[in-house]
Amino acid sequence: MKKLKRSARLVEMTQYLLTRPHTLISLTAFADRYQSAKSSISEDLAIIKEVFEDEGLGELQTHAGAAGGVKYTPKMNRDQALSIIQDVCRQLEQPERVLPGGYLYMTDMLGQPGLLADVGRMFATAFASSDIDVIMTVETKGIPLAYATAACMNLPVVIVRRDNKVTEGSAVSINYVSGSNKRIQTMSLARRALREQSRVLIIDDFMKAGGTIQGMMDLLYEFNATVAGVGVFVESAEVGTEERLLEDYVSLANLTEVDMKTKQTAIRPGNFFG
Amino acid sequence: MKKLKRSARLVEMTQYLLTRPHTLISLTAFADRYQSAKSSISEDLAIIKEVFEDEGLGELQTHAGAAGGVKYTPKMNRDQALSIIQDVCRQLEQPERVLPGGYLYMTDMLGQPGLLADVGRMFATAFASSDIDVIMTVETKGIPLAYATAACMNLPVVIVRRDNKVTEGSAVSINYVSGSNKRIQTMSLARRALREQSRVLIIDDFMKAGGTIQGMMDLLYEFNATVAGVGVFVESAEVGTEERLLEDYVSLANLTEVDMKTKQTAIRPGNFFG
Numbered sequence: 001m002k003k004l005k006r007s008a009r010l011v012e013m014t015q016y017l018l019t020r021p022h023t024l025i026s027l028t029a030f031a032d033r034y035q036s037a038k039s040s041i042s043e044d045l046a047i048i049k050e051v052f053e054d055e056g057l058g059e060l061q062t063h064a065g066a067a068g069g070v071k072y073t074p075k076m077n078r079d080q081a082l083s084i085i086q087d088v089c090r091q092l093e094q095p096e097r098v099l100p101g102g103y104l105y106m107t108d109m110l111g112q113p114g115l116l117a118d119v120g121r122m123f124a125t126a127f128a129s130s131d132i133d134v135i136m137t138v139e140t141k142g143i144p145l146a147y148a149t150a151a152c153m154n155l156p157v158v159i160v161r162r163d164n165k166v167t168e169g170s171a172v173s174i175n176y177v178s179g180s181n182k183r184i185q186t187m188s189l190a191r192r193a194l195r196e197q198s199r200v201l202i203i204d205d206f207m208k209a210g211g212t213i214q215g216m217m218d219l220l221y222e223f224n225a226t227v228a229g230v231g232v233f234v235e236s237a238e239v240g241t242e243e244r245l246l247e248d249y250v251s252l253a254n255l256t257e258v259d260m261k262t263k264q265t266a267i268r269p270g271n272f273f274g
Numbered sequence: 275m276k277k278l279k280r281s282a283r284l285v286e287m288t289q290y291l292l293t294r295p296h297t298l299i300s301l302t303a304f305a306d307r308y309q310s311a312k313s314s315i316s317e318d319l320a321i322i323k324e325v326f327e328d329e330g331l332g333e334l335q336t337h338a339g340a341a342g343g344v345k346y347t348p349k350m351n352r353d354q355a356l357s358i359i360q361d362v363c364r365q366l367e368q369p370e371r372v373l374p375g376g377y378l379y380m381t382d383m384l385g386q387p388g389l390l391a392d393v394g395r396m397f398a399t400a401f402a403s404s405d406i407d408v409i410m411t412v413e414t415k416g417i418p419l420a421y422a423t424a425a426c427m428n429l430p431v432v433i434v435r436r437d438n439k440v441t442e443g444s445a446v447s448i449n450y451v452s453g454s455n456k457r458i459q460t461m462s463l464a465r466r467a468l469r470e471q472s473r474v475l476i477i478d479d480f481m482k483a484g485g486t487i488q489g490m491m492d493l494l495y496e497f498n499a500t501v502a503g504v505g506v507f508v509e510s511a512e513v514g515t516e517e518r519l520l521e522d523y524v525s526l527a528n529l530t531e532v533d534m535k536t537k538q539t540a541i542r543p544g545n546f547f548g
Contacts, residue, residue: 011325014288051285111431
């Protein structure tokens, strides 16, 4: 790279950090990249850190010393997150979203890249200090949320299938009971998709009694992997809490009431907001 | 937002533009946001533009005048893209990736957020000047590629299902013949997922004869929508060109040879590279 002026270097460093979250970059690497003294790089990083933290974009952790470096951790502050989720709740309360079985149509919202980026950042905030190797979801609607979170956390994604496709090689399958409708279902994961001992963050779009997520946990057991966290976009509080299979999870929104006759629903921010 | 010094403003503007691709932002909006004169904003944008274009991050189009503004179009230059795809080809040639039926195991690569962001940027480059309303894919493995492309192009995603799930409402289903193995299969899309007259970019992970993509095109016909482009990550040239159902598409890699006995494959960069 050609030698840049400070103003241009700030632009380049900002994009470099933003596109490499949760990655330790040494001051030496920056100094080489920009052909500049480490002291100048440190001053630039101080400016970037102040802007990122003032604007609630996340943290820039700098480690001093010869082995020092900098790591960008994307986060979203509580007020920003709450305002986005309140808007999500308003949209989800539209009567035409109520589907048979007490489900909500939200596929359109899970197709919006802007909202997905925000939601990924919220999950990344919730699990920023957890020790996680990989993010897992089950097809299909949890997939964009899992990838949005993975992009913020710089982690790989594995997708649990509801069938066993030829293009995945040998797989482990389990049966599980969907908690809300008590039906037996199957899910499977390719043998080579997940290393033993992995610490796994489970992300899904919707949780009623938690049977699907419990199924993913059972599957992890078969891989000698452990659950490092569970995040759901919308939980449904319709099931009594005594029926819920799962206690420790983060939800962004909580569907507290569905009236199938009037198509009225009530949705409020989830336990992420305390 | 508090008033920032130029150096801090450059950092903030860079992140603001990077997180809002393909969006026209007026100079007035920037001037208000930073409580600065439009002339200062224009100078800042000139610096950002030069860095983005020198480093191959994309284009910053500025429109002068009272109604003027700026739009960031993420792109990747050919050399960068080629170097990434050559590395992808090397990884895909590993013998243990060959699966029964001449498929390649590439799910692990489609789980890497860094590679996905790069591939999304390549498709965004290929279709930057096309008029597109929405990106479509079919579950499951095309989904991360579709979202990565959508994030760069600021477009919504619709996912065609291989079943007809209760949580989608009424849907249109079609049967199609998979071109390579001649089996009849079904795909469906929720009625409310796609507006009539939409111009659709189809993205998928793998194409042999093109039957699945032809199926998506047939489905689009039912919605009075049109195909604005087709992008595939890997095409397989194993099928004779006379058998290919589809002629106009962009591929990033081309699987030219699979020897099931020796597990040897040959993969080279696709037609994106000319």
